Amino acid sequence: AYLWVSLRNSVVADATDGPRLLLTHVEDITERKRHEMQLAHRASHDALTGLPNSAELRARLSARLCTRPHAGRPSAVDTLDAAYGGPAPGSFPVADPDAYEADAHDFDLGLGLGGARHAAGPTGAGFGVAPYEHHVHTVAPDEDGDQDGEGAKGLAVLFCDLDGFKSINDRFGHHTGDAVLIEVARRLTSGVRDGDTVARLGGDEFVVLADGLCHADAQDLAVRLRNAIIPPIRVDGRAVRVGASFGIGWAHCGMSVEEVLQSADQRMYIEKRSRSKQQRRAG
Structure with missing residues (x-):
């Protein structure tokens, strides 16, 4: 030993x-x-479920991102501007990519939502951040190139929000609610690969990080995880059920951690609103 x-x-x-x-x-x-x-x-880690918590999730995601967008990829601000039809709330100008050296990357070190992420100059000396020349860019796959071509796979971020969980807490108490969260965490963990991350963001929200997926793979994973959550959960002799809504976002360099999570969160709410309340409970 x-x-x-x-x-x-x-x-x-x-x-x-x-x-x-x-x-x-x-x-x-x-x-x-x-x-x-x-x-x-x-x-x-989360004390209830044992999953990585919000801070650990952000740390793992931050380790994959740098602030310089990959060639041919829009910046995070451009992406959000397009989604909002104008400047995104809280957005700020991004430094000219040509001002950076080709192999120098300034990393987001978790300065917080809305914090300055672009260091001054190619070496990031303004914030004491040195370039990391061996960083491999994280890119999002093209929707029309999922099955062939190099770079067709990316880091999928699945944002999961439980449907019908509040009513279980209200009717049966927090003890039952906690048991449901623990079982949902177990089912999510059982449904992913060994290298994937399942984290509890807070409340009844979970996030899955799954690398090396194309768009079709991510959709299939979301369906499998939703189907795993649907079956009844037995707590103290009674069976309760929750559904789940999933939003799929993609992490790529040029985005901050918060922008990645916000993107997946927005897609989750779009998916949730597209189904009736009864459909959501049924998965």
């Missing part, structure tokens, strides 16, 4: 002869390290 140890060395010297021996002190700190790891896990 492996142990965590703290190792301290001291030289024992003689005034005339110089160093005489090395005194090594080894302390078993396995319990201390286990406690530290437990604290770190609690800080990054």
